[in-house]
Amino acid sequence: MLTVNKLNTFYGRAHILRDVSLDISKGEAVALLGRNGAGKSTTMKSIMGLLKPASGLVEFEGKTISGLKSYHISRLGIGYVPEERRVFAGLSVLENFAVGKQKPRQGGMEQTPENLFKLFPNLESMKDRPASQMSGGEQQMLTIARTLMGNPKLLLLDEPSEGLAPLIVEEMARTILQLKSTGITLILSEQNLRFANLIADKAYIIEKGEIRYKGTMDDLNNNAEVRDAYLTL
Amino acid sequence: MSIYAVQFLIGLSDASVLFLTASGLSIIFGVSRIVNFSHGSFYMLGAYIGYSLIGDSDNPLIFWGGLFLAAVVTGLVGVLVEIVLLRRLYHVPELFQLIATFGVILVIQDLTFMIWGAEDLLGPRAPGLTGSIELLGALVPSYDIALIVLSPLVLVGIWLLFYKTRWGALVRAATEDREMVAALGVNQNLLFTGVFFLGCFLAGLGGAAQLPKGGANLLMDFGIIAEVFVVVVVGGMGSIWGAYIAAIIISELNAFGILFLPESSLVMMFLAMAVILIARPWGLFGKSESMEHKPPSEREDLTISGRKLPWNWGWLLLIAVLLVIPWFQIDFVMTLVIEMVLLSFFAATLHFIMGPGGMVSFGHALFFGGGSYAVALFVNYLQLPMSVLLIAGPAVTMVFALLVGWFCVRLSGVYFAMLTLAFAQLAWSVVFQWDSVTGGDDGIIGVWPTGPAEDKIVFYYLVITLTSLSLYVIRRVISSPFGFALRACRDSSLRSRAIGIDVRKIQWIAFTISGFMAGLAGSLYVYSKGSIFPTEMAIPRSFDALIMLLLGGVQSPVGPIIGGSVYTFLIDYITRFDYWRLLLGIMIMLLIVLFPRGISGIFSSGIIQRIKLLGQSE
Ligand SMILES: Nc1ncnc2c1ncn2[C@@H]1O[C@H](COP(=O)(O)OP(=O)(O)OP(=O)(O)O)[C@@H](O)[C@H]1O
Ligand SMILES: [Mg+2]
Numbered sequence: 001m002l003t004v005n006k007l008n009t010f011y012g013r014a015h016i017l018r019d020v021s022l023d024i025s026k027g028e029a030v031a032l033l034g035r036n037g038a039g040k041s042t043t044m045k046s047i048m049g050l051l052k053p054a055s056g057l058v059e060f061e062g063k064t065i066s067g068l069k070s071y072h073i074s075r076l077g078i079g080y081v082p083e084e085r086r087v088f089a090g091l092s093v094l095e096n097f098a099v100g101k102q103k104p105r106q107g108g109m110e111q112t113p114e115n116l117f118k119l120f121p122n123l124e125s126m127k128d129r130p131a132s133q134m135s136g137g138e139q140q141m142l143t144i145a146r147t148l149m150g151n152p153k154l155l156l157l158d159e160p161s162e163g164l165a166p167l168i169v170e171e172m173a174r175t176i177l178q179l180k181s182t183g184i185t186l187i188l189s190e191q192n193l194r195f196a197n198l199i200a201d202k203a204y205i206i207e208k209g210e211i212r213y214k215g216t217m218d219d220l221n222n223n224a225e226v227r228d229a230y231l232t233l
Numbered sequence: 234m235s236i237y238a239v240q241f242l243i244g245l246s247d248a249s250v251l252f253l254t255a256s257g258l259s260i261i262f263g264v265s266r267i268v269n270f271s272h273g274s275f276y277m278l279g280a281y282i283g284y285s286l287i288g289d290s291d292n293p294l295i296f297w298g299g300l301f302l303a304a305v306v307t308g309l310v311g312v313l314v315e316i317v318l319l320r321r322l323y324h325v326p327e328l329f330q331l332i333a334t335f336g337v338i339l340v341i342q343d344l345t346f347m348i349w350g351a352e353d354l355l356g357p358r359a360p361g362l363t364g365s366i367e368l369l370g371a372l373v374p375s376y377d378i379a380l381i382v383l384s385p386l387v388l389v390g391i392w393l394l395f396y397k398t399r400w401g402a403l404v405r406a407a408t409e410d411r412e413m414v415a416a417l418g419v420n421q422n423l424l425f426t427g428v429f430f431l432g433c434f435l436a437g438l439g440g441a442a443q444l445p446k447g448g449a450n451l452l453m454d455f456g457i458i459a460e461v462f463v464v465v466v467v468g469g470m471g472s473i474w475g476a477y478i479a480a481i482i483i484s485e486l487n488a489f490g491i492l493f494l495p496e497s498s499l500v501m502m503f504l505a506m507a508v509i510l511i512a513r514p515w516g517l518f519g520k521s522e523s524m525e526h527k528p529p530s531e532r533e534d535l536t537i538s539g540r541k542l543p544w545n546w547g548w549l550l551l552i553a554v555l556l557v558i559p560w561f562q563i564d565f566v567m568t569l570v571i572e573m574v575l576l577s578f579f580a581a582t583l584h585f586i587m588g589p590g591g592m593v594s595f596g597h598a599l600f601f602g603g604g605s606y607a608v609a610l611f612v613n614y615l616q617l618p619m620s621v622l623l624i625a626g627p628a629v630t631m632v633f634a635l636l637v638g639w640f641c642v643r644l645s646g647v648y649f650a651m652l653t654l655a656f657a658q659l660a661w662s663v664v665f666q667w668d669s670v671t672g673g674d675d676g677i678i679g680v681w682p683t684g685p686a687e688d689k690i691v692f693y694y695l696v697i698t699l700t701s702l703s704l705y706v707i708r709r710v711i712s713s714p715f716g717f718a719l720r721a722c723r724d725s726s727l728r729s730r731a732i733g734i735d736v737r738k739i740q741w742i743a744f745t746i747s748g749f750m751a752g753l754a755g756s757l758y759v760y761s762k763g764s765i766f767p768t769e770m771a772i773p774r775s776f777d778a779l780i781m782l783l784l785g786g787v788q789s790p791v792g793p794i795i796g797g798s799v800y801t802f803l804i805d806y807i808t809r810f811d812y813w814r815l816l817l818g819i820m821i822m823l824l825i826v827l828f829p830r831g832i833s834g835i836f837s838s839g840i841i842q843r844i845k846l847l848g849q850s851e
Pocket of ligand 2: 040041042083158159
């Protein structure tokens with residue numbers, strides 16, 4: 001579904017991503033693991049067209065998307081949930097949804113706020129409240145829901161569990177699993193294994209902008225050497 | 234009593250026009266972060282287009298329809314500008330965007346002149362509203378009442394558009410986080426074009442709506458821009474309600490100022506602004522505008538490299554060439570070189586606060602022209618000799634800079650820039666309005682060097698010597714501990730404060746030094762010309778310096794010299810043509826579109842990335 005081939009991305013003169021390649025099939029949930037500053041967010045932003053890779057190719061459903069504008073990539077069916085929430089603070093929940101709303105793609109479903117409120121029951125009671133007056137966990141739910149309004153086929157989730165209380169993290173995991181069961185393809189960036197284990201089938205490990213490991217979650221869990229080398233517990 | 238009531242109502246109707254125009258600017262800035270300096274030009278266009286559409290018809294449908302259509306056409310011109318020019322500039326440094334919109338001003342000015350001619354046009358009268366209404370025991374023109382009603386309607390309209398439509402939600406979201414909006418599948422180009430249309434539509438509506446009161450003339454563009462900036466700054470950038478309230482405050486002050494202080498009614502407005510900004514630095518309804526969060530790459534072009542340049546043979550060579558020139562005794566060459574040197578000097582004083590200081594001033598002509606005027610006035614009224622005035626002139630501008638700087642350093646970024654512009658316009662309007670002292674539009678003539686410098690060659694050497702000395706001092710200051718502190722404040726005022734640097738004080742001192750130096754440049758300049766006119770203090774003069782920096786590159790300390798020389802030379806040549814503004818405007822735009830990172834940016838990181846990659850693959 002998504003193929004990333006030898007992506008190189010710079011911030012100014014700093015060479016951040018070095019020949020990053022990924023291969024994700026339809027329906028999979030893949031974890032992109034790595035420590036602080038490893039390049040997870042940079043990878044996602046490069047896929048999304050928010051950063052312009054200097055070289056490399058990204059293909060989505062057989063179509064080259066590297067070089068396209070972000071909005072175009074999003075309209076092809078890739079949803080992006082950024083780290084650090086980035087809700088539109090001055091907009092209400094419903095208005096945040098309205099910004100994320102896209103026309104359904106051919107033969108696809110159309111997401112509605114009513115449906116999303118089933119997935120995120122908390123949000124319903126505060127649908128007219130400005131996002132600035134919501135808790136961190138609620139805001140995180142809102143960013144995911146907002147992206148789902150665009151009916152994505154592939155969802156990029158950048159550290160959705162970051163900074164959330166353990167109870168909320170569990171709830172988040174349940175919600176994401178529910179999403180997964182609807183057939184949506186997932187890429188999830190994470191710093192530690194625990195949360196990824198709840199959701200992902202496959203894992204890539206990135207370190208200093210290079211992919212260092214690729215395998216199933218089970219293999220990774222059995223490979224203490226790799227885990228200790230690249231991941232924090 | 235009734236005269237006050239009338240004045241109050243007239244103030245309200247002026248406020249309407251001001252609000253319409255200012256709200257457009259505010260909306261455009263809120264979403265695109267572009268300070269549309271050419272906003273006054275769209276206001277002017279609206280008036281001219283409305284004039285042509287309405288003609289002298291006394292059919293109310295044609296009148297009101299004409300106003301609306303004029304606004305629509307103005308909006309469409311705005312769309313053209315956005316698509317052709319601004320769309321390419323959303324990612325370039327603010328300075329370039331600003332200068333590009335200055336190019337738009339020049340182009341619109343000459344085009345308007347070409348189409349409608351130089352004469353002031355008398356506006357049409359509003360059918361059915363030509364009389365007056367008795368209100369509170371006074372006669373108030375009915376059209377003013379109509380205007381008073383118009384702006385709340387527009388205000389409500391904008392509110393509904395922003396808060397009750399999906400488009401409005403998109404615009405507000407884009408105001409907060411453009412990148413995120415794009416990542417959610419929204420075509421930003423369309424959104425921005427729409428916003429630009431709306432902003433220019435409102436400016437055009439303002440211009441057309443004031444036709445029955447003020448008609449149309451070629452001074453409207455610069456005439457309103459300072460007031461509009463004041464309204465937007467006082468109200469808070471991006472806030473529509475703020476613009477409304479501020480427009481009323483400013484217009485009422487103007488209306489009553491005319492009753493009490495007819496000579497300098499504008500002073501009240503600026504005083505009010507100063508008071509409000511001290512209490513609320515981000516305006517009545519604004520949010521803090523900080524540059525801290527911007528990643529370094531976006532600010533690259535405004536920075537100066539920290540490493541020390543080795544003593545540069547180029548400088549010596551340049552000075553040698555300059556010293557040799559008088560031997561050839563070609564008068565016009567000497568005149569031109571003096572002008573080039575002095576304008577480069579002026580640009581260098583701006584560079585000092587902009588490059589290492591990170592303070593972008595839109596009103597630096599205040600100090601340049603201020604120095605000139607100080608000298609000219611002293612010569613005119615006290616016949617003081619040049620030796621005294623070359624100290625007194627800069628001393629006067631230093632005092633100005635102390636005063637203006639005290640307010641300005643409380644702000645940063647766009648607010649800082651707009652405040653400097655407002656102060657410069659204030660000074661300009663005092664000079665312009667106060668005929669009896671400054672000669673108004675006729676300027677002051679007969680300011681020639683005295684003493685040995687009466688000899689042109691001596692004067693020439695004096696200019697070269699004082700300029701090189703000043704530039705040397707500026708360079709020393711930049712590489713002194715003070716200069717490092719200044720750069721630290723620019724890069725992060727928060728962190729600087731944390732390590733105990735008094736940011737405001739440092740910036741205030743830098744601003745004052747710059748004001749003093751610019752005053753010296755201006756003092757020498759008036760002697761070189763023999764006369765001074767208000768244009769030396771006007772907005773275009775401030776922009777000359779900005780354009781010079783753009784041409785030369787802000788990063789390099791030689792930038793102002795190269796840019797100043799090239800630009801002076803260019804202007805000297807180009808002003809021989811009839812439509813030189815048009816030409817210059819187009820050149821500026823082309824330059825910015827072709828080299829969006831400045832001429833010095835040709836060797837920017839984009840190319841370096843590619844070279845690095847090549848190196849690796851081999
Ligand atoms: N705007 C920026 N400018 C310059 N360098 C940046 C910028 N953003 C990130 N970097 C650098 O790029 C590298 C990768 O950053 P990235 O944000 O992709 O890491 P990450 O894996 O997402 O880390 P985290 O888990 O902390 O979110 C880091 O070394 C970081 O310092
Ligand atoms: Mg990250």
